[in-house]
Amino acid sequence: MLKKITIKDIAKAANVSVTTVSFVLNHKGIEKGISKKVIEKVLKVSDEMKFKPNMIASSLRTGKTRSIGLIVEDISNQFFSDLAKVIEREAIDLNYRVFYCSTGGNDERAIELVNSLLQANVDGFIITPTENMKSTIDRLLALKCPVVLLDRYFENQEASHVVLDNFEAADTATQYLLKTGSKKIAFVTNSSQLIQMNLRKLGYSNALKKEGLFDISRILDLEYYISEEERIDRISQFLYSNPDIDAILFGANYLLLAGLQSFRKLKLKIPADKAIICFDDHDSFKFHSPSITVLSQPIDEMGKKTVRLLMEQMNDSANYEIIKEKKKGNLIIRESV
Incomplete structure (x- = not known):
């Protein structure tokens, strides 16, 4: 049976303290004054040793679950499933899990999903809102929950969003x-x-x-x-x-x-x-x-930008800037015209 890698093993291999490894893996290296060289070394060793953090222990210690709630209209629709793949890929690279949910365009279902994800203590939300979901988004903003809207938004609402022009x-x-x-x-x-x-x-x-x-x-x-x-x-x-x-x-x-x-x-x-x-x-x-x-739609670009904006909120909730971004579409000429 393979031995489970711990942060002690990483600390030994990188020749640094366990505390340093903990700060780096919890994205607090810069905040704690750890040099860029040491941060890179710890991350390299962690990657080489294929370290997998204990999510439950981390959640109990930090109050963070390293999870994102993704709420879209219909995950079976190829547009949304392709977006979800990009978001999940980006999240995994940052050591986050993604919980997928579909509203089916139903306002009541959307509110239930937000409540369920709040109870699950997700660290942030990426939401394709339903028609009458503005008050629910307002509630998340009032609770200071990191949230980025995707594909659609509400006028006169101060929430970051990434959409097609x-x-x-x-x-x-x-x-x-x-x-x-x-x-x-x-x-x-x-x-x-x-x-x-x-x-x-x-x-x-x-x-x-x-x-x-x-x-x-x-x-x-x-x-x-x-x-x-x-x-x-x-x-x-x-x-x-x-x-x-x-x-x-x-x-x-x-x-x-x-x-x-x-x-x-x-x-x-x-x-x-x-x-x-x-x-x-x-x-x-x-x-x-x-x-x-x-x-x-530029799905790869939109998915990456959405995750980046959410991470900025989650990492610096006091100073993040609301971004309202429109992306240009691409007309792909085929045989139907």
Whole structure:
């Protein structure tokens, strides 16, 4: 049986005191005046010896659990699962665990999850908020809990967030459809008041209004909670009733997944009958025939920045600066336009 490595073993190998090792591994080396050279040496030895800290003992000693609560809309959605992978990778590198939770867009569920994670004494929160979650975020801020919002935020709330520049992204996607010859462009979205969806609608509308081509009847707002079958039927009815539509911007990847089935149902060809662009990539879009043009979010960049902002709060709660960051999207041109 392999001997469990302890901080005493690391101290001996690094030729420093156990106290020094403890301070370094608990991210207090600089605070305690330990030199950069010694910190690097301890971390190198710790890594070489594959040291795994005792989380329970550390929690009892410091009051910290070295854990992060990640609350997203739907962890099964590829956009959120890809984000979660980046966040977990970054957290593991910093010796933190991540607890994953999905709200399903349900406000009550979201509040329950926050309460459960508070009871679990997580050190910080990364949250993709539901539509009516502002007061819950306000409560976390009042409790001085480190929190960073991801993908969406609330206006006039002083909370750090990392989001896509949704207005610019929708404007860019719509302008590309115009540039490639489409004039009667539809937008399929959901009817929530979430800010990212509203900004996508505004960006789409803005691009068309500049060209005198905006028509509100070409916007399809779908309820978030309807079934996949009903979503397919509603998109099918919309397309059947508006045969002159020559292009569609889909506001989320799950909407296009339903839309592709509607196209099949109506025997519509892409891009011969309708050109397509969708927000957020999906593995199936690359392999679909024809492949789907997407407005992709910089997931790796967003996940890394979110963890970095949370760590700044957790390490210096008194002096951290609220950061509100917008990231540029990337229009990936494929065969659907």
